[in-house]
Every structure is written in C-alpha cells, then in structure tokens.
Amino acid sequence: MKFVDEFRDPDMAKAILERIHTLVDEIPQAQERPLQIMEVCGGHTHSIFRYGLEELLPDKIELVHGPGCPVCVLPMGRVDDCVAIAEQPDVIFTTFGDAMRVPGSKKSLQQAKAEGCDIRMVYSPMDALALARKHPDKKVVFFGLGFETTMPSTALTVKQAEKEGIKNFYLFCNHITIIPTIKAILDSPDMYIDGFLGPGHVSMVIGQAPYEFISAQYNRPLIISGFEPLDVLQSLLMVLEQLKAGEAKIENQYKRIVPDGGNMQALRAVSDVFELREFFEWRGLGSIDHSGVRIRDGYAQYDAERAFALPNLKIADPKSCQCGEVLKGVIKPWQCKVFGKQCTPETPMGALMVSTEGACSAYYSYGKIDTKSIA
Amino acid sequence: MCLGIPGQIVEIKDAAEGMAMVNVSGVKREVNLGCVLPEDGNLDALIGRWTLVHVGFAMSLIDEEEAQKTLEILAELGELQEELDAMQNSEVD
Numbered sequence: 001m002k003f004v005d006e007f008r009d010p011d012m013a014k015a016i017l018e019r020i021h022t023l024v025d026e027i028p029q030a031q032e033r034p035l036q037i038m039e040v041c042g043g044h045t046h047s048i049f050r051y052g053l054e055e056l057l058p059d060k061i062e063l064v065h066g067p068g069c070p071v072c073v074l075p076m077g078r079v080d081d082c083v084a085i086a087e088q089p090d091v092i093f094t095t096f097g098d099a100m101r102v103p104g105s106k107k108s109l110q111q112a113k114a115e116g117c118d119i120r121m122v123y124s125p126m127d128a129l130a131l132a133r134k135h136p137d138k139k140v141v142f143f144g145l146g147f148e149t150t151m152p153s154t155a156l157t158v159k160q161a162e163k164e165g166i167k168n169f170y171l172f173c174n175h176i177t178i179i180p181t182i183k184a185i186l187d188s189p190d191m192y193i194d195g196f197l198g199p200g201h202v203s204m205v206i207g208q209a210p211y212e213f214i215s216a217q218y219n220r221p222l223i224i225s226g227f228e229p230l231d232v233l234q235s236l237l238m239v240l241e242q243l244k245a246g247e248a249k250i251e252n253q254y255k256r257i258v259p260d261g262g263n264m265q266a267l268r269a270v271s272d273v274f275e276l277r278e279f280f281e282w283r284g285l286g287s288i289d290h291s292g293v294r295i296r297d298g299y300a301q302y303d304a305e306r307a308f309a310l311p312n313l314k315i316a317d318p319k320s321c322q323c324g325e326v327l328k329g330v331i332k333p334w335q336c337k338v339f340g341k342q343c344t345p346e347t348p349m350g351a352l353m354v355s356t357e358g359a360c361s362a363y364y365s366y367g368k369i370d371t372k373s374i375a
Numbered sequence: 376m377c378l379g380i381p382g383q384i385v386e387i388k389d390a391a392e393g394m395a396m397v398n399v400s401g402v403k404r405e406v407n408l409g410c411v412l413p414e415d416g417n418l419d420a421l422i423g424r425w426t427l428v429h430v431g432f433a434m435s436l437i438d439e440e441e442a443q444k445t446l447e448i449l450a451e452l453g454e455l456q457e458e459l460d461a462m463q464n465s466e467v468d
Contacts (some may be wrong), residue, residue: 120466124431
C-alpha cells in the first residue's frame, strides 16, 4: 500500500481527500447508509488496490468493484469452446496471455496446451494474422475478447485479412459491450449504486454520449475517469459534488485522453465488422441482452463460430461461487463462502479471482480484508 | 491489454497499410495506425508523436508529459513489464 505522501502530487491528493471527507457529511443519503460508488473498469480496481485508496476514504463511501474485467467475466462454456477449437487438427489457436488460466468446465487453455494443443500467446491480433500468412496449411484462430477498447483492433485485423485475401484466419469473437452491462446492473433489484466511475479507455473509443441514459433514465452520475490515483480521487470528488447538488450528469475527468465524441475511425471499423448479439452469457451475471457482438454476414468466412463445430454449451457457474453478488456490490469478496479457501489466484473457481483486475484477486493479493467483519 | 502502453512513433514502415514502428520503453514494435490516421493522409506528420498502444494498435495520440506519467503508473501497477514481455514474447513463428 502507498501513503499519500508518496503520491505524485501529495498536496493535491490531501486537498482532494479533505474535500471528500467534508462533502460526504453534507450529503443527506450518506448519513443513512454508506454511499455506493462503482468503478466499472478493472483498471480502476487495480489502481484503487495498488494505492490503497479505500483506506483513505471516509467510512460513508463504499467502492463497488464492477464487471469491467473482460477476462474475469468470460463464461466457462466459452472457454470450453476455445479448447474444442484448439483440439481440432491443423489448428493454431492464438490468445492474449491473460486468458490462458481462465478455468473451463474441464480444463483451461493452459492445460490444453500442456496436453499438446498448438496454443500460442500473442500480443496482438495482427500477430495471429502474421501466423496465418506464415502457415497457409494451418487454420489460425484468434480468440478475440475485451470491451470496446480492443474491439477496433480485431475489427481492423479482420478487414486486413480480407484485403490480403487470407483464407486461413478466423476470429472467435467474444467481445462484450459496456453499456448494456451497466444497464443490467442498474436494473438489478438487489443493488443500489449511487454513482459510477466510467471506464477511461472504453470511453476513448465510444465517447461520452452512450452514457447519457444513466443520467436521463436512472438519475445517477457517471464520471469518465483516468487511472492515476489522483484521477480516481478527483472523479470520486466529482461524483460527490453532484450528489450534494442533487444532480446526475455524465462528466469527463479524463479529457486528456477521452474526446467527447470518441474515436470515429475505431467506431467505423467496429460497426463495419461487428453487430450486436441478441444476448451474451457472463460469468457471475448470467445472460445480458445485447451485451456481446458477433461478426456480420459480410465477414462470415472469418467467423470461427461458423467454421468450427462448437459445443456451445451453457455451463453454470459453480454453486458455491458468489461472483455475481460481489459484482453488484451486494457482498464483499471476503464474504463469499469460498474466498481464500477453495478459490485463490492459483486455483481460481470464480471469475473475479482469475485476473489481477478482478475484485477478489485484488483483495486477496493486497490483503485488504476487513477482519472485524470476518469473524 | 486494457490499459495500453505509451510509445513514440519513430518510422512509417508501410504508408499504404498504415503501419509504423513505435518505440515502447526501448522495445521496437510494429503498430497499426488505422485508428489515428490524419485527415490529410500524411502519415509522416505522425513521426515523433506519442501514442497510446493497445494490443498493437495506436488508439490515440497523446502528449509527451501524459506518456511519461502513464509509463510511471504502469510501472507502479506492475503492468509495464507485463506488457513489454507480452510484446517481446509474442509467439509469431
């Protein structure tokens, strides 16, 4: 954990924290129960734990660590599909390293690789395309995952494959989209979030406008935020200022990276190649309408879901897992029955223990457990 | 993968394909410029500029101060080395 004195600008951090502590006492609803503010993005979760920001905040503020870690929310059935593709003859299956350890119902990609499947960790979908060029006798499949931040890169890679006439490149598309997910959280009956910190790099692509419904229909503030501890503190302060004033607006704290309109070139590539699915399955949250994208008919030849026979089974999360409740802020990670027992970063059972950006893994690794409440 | 990493565009490798060489903390990597193409199509104007790179794609142009600050925080989060490793160890052979 870091202390304020070690922050890049300790005076500024202290001033913001002082203002947060004063302001929270002036917000009527915070006097009845702690305010719940959700950071949607796993990058924020990581930063909050790394810098110990929760300990610096008043007790009247609770941070809820949201679903914005695409590796964490990958359902077991999709991992099984990956393994099924990788087990086909003449396939080179490529993936970001983050996804290797995510458990499927029988095995992870890492286990499948150990058993002899040709599975390769690549840095970029363009590297998967390079493999396809090098190995025309193999089918090279790229496991595309991530929110809008990485969607443009796979879209542009598919377009590049088409431009070059490459016939042995396939995308297994598991991209998910943030807006329907936030809506599902807002519609969930067992949660009460007072405000949101919006994701920085997703917003760099989609801009500010898609969030407007959160203010217009749900009357909640959302602040698009950067990742530095000072960014996070400043964004929290902006949420509190709105709550104090009885406002609910979408604001952009991260203007130095996030243009209000997003990135048009990226959005154009995404909408050329992808279309919304009717629904997509999430680990911990279940099925959410329109929360994933698939490849359009025009690019069907690159679609691994059409090229390979997939088990495509819905595998329920383990019963003892309470990832969904943690994601919605209903319980804290250490209140889950299997936290730190059957479920650890080495042997993750639940989604949130898988990646360093998952709430449970962060709690586990940074030892932030409220022992008073554990007994 | 989600946080990206800042790098400096040092050379245009293939203007027709929008590919540039980017220096990321001393590691050279070919990066796709498809999301940051200048309106006038003059890619050479990007040489020397800093960019935030996500999985091999330049996703936005940033100033040098922001780039340095971001590199520092990535190092503190332990994600700088992880990203550079992923870049250098990509299994492309």
